């Protein structure tokens with residue numbers, strides 16, 4: 218096997234397959250995850266190979282999916298729940314926030330909820346309303362939940378397995394518009410040696426401005442970095458990967474060198490992750506900063522109609538514009 | 547129904563041409579789509595889902611306005627208060643609760659409005675369906691819950707949604723009179739729904755109708771139905787085609803002849819041609835519209851963000867001019 222070229226979607230599928238093979242307590246649950254393999258085919262072929270007791274087409278009810286998974290988790294199962302689209306997680310919000318997140322705490326640590334909630338998130342696919350949202354802040358704000366997201370096939374393959382192996386409940390956000398992007402995946406490297414799940418990673422070193430991003434925006438920022446380099450500016454791009462807990466050690470180290478930071482996410486800016494990042498960086502790196510921490514984000518509107526989503530989504534130009542503005546202080 | 551089908555085929559064609567982002571066809575469900583709206587008055591309120599485009603054009607809403615959502619121009623193209631029709635609903639079953647509230651409020655005002663809530667078989671598994679019908683029952687609100695049981699929720703068959711002998715049992719459990727009907731028989735659908743609407747209008751509370759039907763096309767154009775159902779099953783339902791059945795019925799009763807059929811077909815073609823022409827005009831969508839209507843009273847922060855995009859667009863426009 219060794220190294221193969223896979224799409225991000227196929228890498229997730231392969232990671233899920235590995236998890237099902239390695240641990241008989243892993244079960245996949247969701248709407249259309251069986252014969253159809255999910256609307257994005259992330260569970261393609263898994264029901265055929267592992268049976269309909271391990272890859273379960275549930276009734277159409279998100280609260281039911283997450284709630285029954287809580288019961289399974291109490292008895293040692295590791296449910297991997299698929300929510301079909303970001304905008305359809307809300308019927309399960311009560312179960313996630315009041316039950317999944319708090320069971321370990323309430324039971325004095327006696328009950329673990331080793332659950333993964335997979336959610337395709339973000340826009341850019343020309344969909345109708347409720348299919349393009351970025352709900353990460355709702356979950357990252359909730360104590361008891363961990364939130365991660367992947368930005369490339371290698372991370373997708375490894376992180377989904379790490380999330381399943383974790384004893385804490387994890388909201389696993391998948392950048393749906395990157396499902397079809399390809400990359401090299403090392404299928405043989407043992408999980409125990411893998412880069413830690415809750416660590417950020419420098420994906421492009423640079424000296425002039427630090428750019429923090431995650432999920433679908435990592436690629437956008439890498440493209441911005443390529444463009445900036447042509448103009449003689451070196452951006453250091455950091456893929457946060459874990460949104461809760463946040464690992465900002467690499468960011469602090471970087472900012473102390475560059476003095477300039479741009480934070481990029483698709484979610485609206487108002488009370489979003491960018492605000493938390495800006496606050497922490499300001500607290501930690503105040504004397505190194507040459508400019509305020511700038512945010513490039515979606516606007517404070519509901520996700521717009523497909524025909525104008527291009528104007529909504531942060532793109533290369535907006536990132537470069539913010540980079541320029543960090544030099545204006 | 548012929549017009550409705552022609553609309554549906556046209557919408558599917560427009561999707562293939564890239565004019566619509568997505569289209570969930572209701573081919574095969576014409577008796578339900580058209581029958582349901584014929585059973586209510588213009589002043590009654592309809593709560594449709596994404597599946598009900600055909601029902602909405604049958605209700606007389608301009609087809610271009612109906613397709614606004616699926617074209618991706620805006621989230622709803624018609625004025626809900628003008629046509630007494632809620633925006634088409636994508637988060638499943640949420641409309642069931644709204645219908646209960648609206649109907650309750652209307653009754654409280656002494657009006658005899660009925661609310662007609664559409665819902666699919668799969669969506670009856672959602673909590674909001676149960677909460678909606680229970681509220682309506684307890685409030686004795688005039689709602690008709692119309693379940694189009696087309697056997698599938700995307701790929702998931704009915705057997706994965708319920709262990710009850712039929713979905714009508716879900717109404718019975720809440721104390722709501724519930725009936726099943728052959729959803730491919732337009733006359734039966736209209737008769738049963740008319741009775742249900744009369745029941746609600748008479749102040750006797752909600753009513754549930756479960757129509758047994760079948761979606762002939764994939765869930766949407768993006769779906770691959772061959773993964774979960776075979777051609778033989780689809781073919782068996784082809785024999786129960788609601789449009790053909792109505793034609794046979796009316797011919798047998800001597801109220802429809804070849805001339806009338808040709809005339810209806812011509813009307814449908816003209817309707818489709820008009821829709822085609824209007825949909826081929828490239829819609830002008832103002833990018834700044836994304837900032838509209840977030841609040842009744844816009845926030846300063848939003849006004850600032852809108853200004854940022856306006857400036858970006860103006861700068862891009864100037865660059866184009868220079869080039």
Ligand SMILES: Cc1ncc(C[n+]2csc(CCOP(=O)(O)OP(=O)(O)O)c2C)c(N)n1
Nearest residue numbers: 305597636637638666667668669698699700
């Ligand atoms: C709350 C919620 N969960 C999931 C979805 C995704 N989804 C859209 S349609 C659909 C199937 C609905 O099936 P059914 O209720 O039978 O209606 P039909 O499409 O057959 O008309 C699903 C799962 C959604 N729209 N809303």
Ligand SMILES: [Mg+2]
Nearest residue numbers: 666667698699
């Ligand atoms: Mg259905």
